[in-house]
C-alpha cells in the first residue's frame with residue numbers, strides 16, 4: 171500500500187460530507203469548501219442570469235433616483251429658494267417635479283425588484299431541493315446508514331432555508347446597499363473634497379471590522395448549522411423509534427440528550443448573534459463619530475464662509491445614508507455566512523458519489539423462464555473500511571430454479587449474502603453473478619425486475635393497498651393485483667378493509683398489522699414475478715394459519731424461479747432443495763435438507779432443537 175499523499179489527505183478532510191462535523195477547519199480546507207459552495211451557487215444562478223441582470227439594472231436606476239433626493243434639496247436651498255425670492259420659481263418647480271418623479275421611480279422599481287428577486291430565489295430553491303432529493307435517493311444504502319435521515323432532512327430544511335433567506339432578503343439588501351454606498355461616495359466627493367476625505371478615513375476601521383466579522387461569523391454559523399443538524403438527527407431518531415422509546419421508558423434519557431443538544435445549539439446561536447451585534451455596533455459608532463467630525467469641521471467652515479449651508483446639509487444627509495446601508499450590509503454578511511455554511515454542507519452531500527453505481531454500458535440478462543443461475547465468486551465483503559470483514563471469501567453456485575435456504579447463527583452473514591445478491595452493496599473483492607453477468611454490469615431497472623427481496627421490514631408507502639401491491643409491477647391490472655393477493659392469502663383481509671383494495675395504508679402502514687404488511691409484501695413480490703426471489707425472514711411475523719397459506723403459495727411460486735431463503739422456521743427451510751449453513755461468513759454445511767438432518771452437523775442440531783420446540 172502506498173502512503174497517502176498530501177493532496178489525498180487534504181481531500182479526505184473536505185470531499186463530500188467529510189468536513190461536516192468539523193466546526194473549525196484549516197485555511198486550505200476552508201477555501202476548498204468555500205469554492206465548492208460558490209460553484210454550487212453559481213450553477214444554481216446560471217439559468218437565471220438574464221433576469222438577474224434585469225434585476226441589477228432595476229436596482230441601479232432605483233438607486234440613482236434615490237441618490238438624486240438630497241442633491242435636489244441642496245439645489246432648492248442654495249438656488250431654488252433664492253430664485254423664488256427674486257421672483258423666478260422655475261428652478262424650484264423643476265426640482266419639485268424631479269423629486270416627485272424620483273420618488274415614484276424609487277418605489278416602483280423597488281417593488282418590481284422585490285418581486286423579481288423573490289421569484290428567482292424561489293426557482294433557485296426549488297431547483298436545489300429537487301437536486302438534493304434526487305441525489306439522496308441515488309446514494310447507496312451504505313451512505314445513508316452512516317449519514318442518517320436526520321441529516322438529510324436538516325440539509326433539505328434548515329440549510330435550504332438559510333439560502334432562501336440570503337436570496338430573499340440578503341441579496342436585495344446587498345445590491346441596494348453597495349450601489350447606494352458607491353453612489354453616495356461619488357456624491358460626497360463631488361460636494362466637498364475636504365469633508366469627503368475626512369469621511370473616507372473611516373474606511374480603515376471599517377475594513378478591519380468587516381474582516382473580523384466575516385471570519386468569526388463564518389465559524390459561528392458553521393457551528394449553528396452543524397448543531398441544528400444534530401438536534402434534528404436526535405429528533406428523527408426519537409420519533410422513528412417512538413415505540414421502543416415508550417416501551418423502554420427512555421423518555422427521560424432522550425430528554426436530557428435533547429436538552430444538551432439544544433443548549434449547545436443555543437450557545438452557538440448566541441455566538442453568532444454576538445458577532446453580528448458587535449459588528450453593527452462598531453459600524454454605527456464609526457458612522458456617528460465621522461458625522462460628528464464632519465459637523466464640527468463643516469460648521470467651522472460655514473461660519474468662515476468657505477462652505478455653503480446647503481452643501482453641508484446635503485453632505486450630512488448623504489453621510490447618514492452612507493452608514494445606514496452598512497447595517498444592511500452587516501445583515502447581508504450575516505445571512506451570507508449562514509448560507510455559505512449551509513451551502514458547504516449541501517454541496518458536500520451533492521458531491522458524494524453513489525458507491526453502488528449504475529453501469530455505463532449495461533449487459534442484458536437472458537430471458538428467465540424458470541429462474542436464472544446465481545454465483546458468488548471469491549466474494550469478500552465488509553460494510554465499511556473500518557469494520558471487520560463479514561464474508562471472507564464466498565464461492566457458491568446456485569443453479570437456475572433452485573431454492574436455497576440459508577441457516578446459521580445470528581450475525582453469521584446470511585442477510586449480508588442476501589443484500590449482496592439484491593445489490594444493495596457491491597462486494598469489496600470478487601463478484602456476484604446473475605446468469606454469468608456481474609451484477610455491476612446489470613442496469614438498475616433490469617436488476618430490480620430480476621431480483622426481488624422481501625424482508626421483515628415490509629415498508630408500505632402512503633397510498634392504497636392496491637398501489638402498494640402494484641409496486642412490483644406498476645402496469646399491472648386490478649385483476650392481476652387481486653390474483654397476486656389471492657395467491658398469498660391476502661385477498662380475504664384486504665376485502666374486509668373499509669375500502670378494500672383502495673384503502674389508504676397511511677403512514678408506514680399504520681392501519682395494517684405486521685403480518686398483514688408482510689403478506690402484502692409477498693403479493694408485491696409474486697406480482698413482480700422475478701427470476702430470483704430473496705426472502706429474508708419474510709415469514710417471521712405471520713401467524714401459523716397465514717404462514718401455512720403463504721407456505722403453500724410459496725411452494726408454487728418458488729417452483730419456477732431461483733430463490734434464496736433466510737428463515738428461522740423449520741417449515742420454511744424444509745421446502746428448500748438445498749440448505750446452506752453459514753458460520754462466520756463461510757458455508758460450513760451444504761446439502762439436501764433430508765441428508766443434512768441425518769448427519770451430525772449444525773443443521774442436524776438445529777433441526778433437533780426445532781423439533782423439540784414443536785413437541
Ligand SMILES: Nc1ncnc2c1ncn2[C@@H]1O[C@H](COP(=O)(O)OP(=O)(O)OP(=O)(O)O)[C@@H](O)[C@H]1O
Nearest residue numbers: 315553554557560579580581582583584585586587
Ligand atoms: N449495515 C451494517 N453496517 C455494519 N455492519 C453490519 C451491518 N449489517 C450487518 N453488519 C454486521 O455484519 C455481520 C453479519 O450480519 P448479518 O445481518 O448478515 O447476519 P445474519 O446472519 O443475517 O444475522 P441474523 O440471523 O441475526 O439476521 C454482523 O456482525 C453484523 O454486525
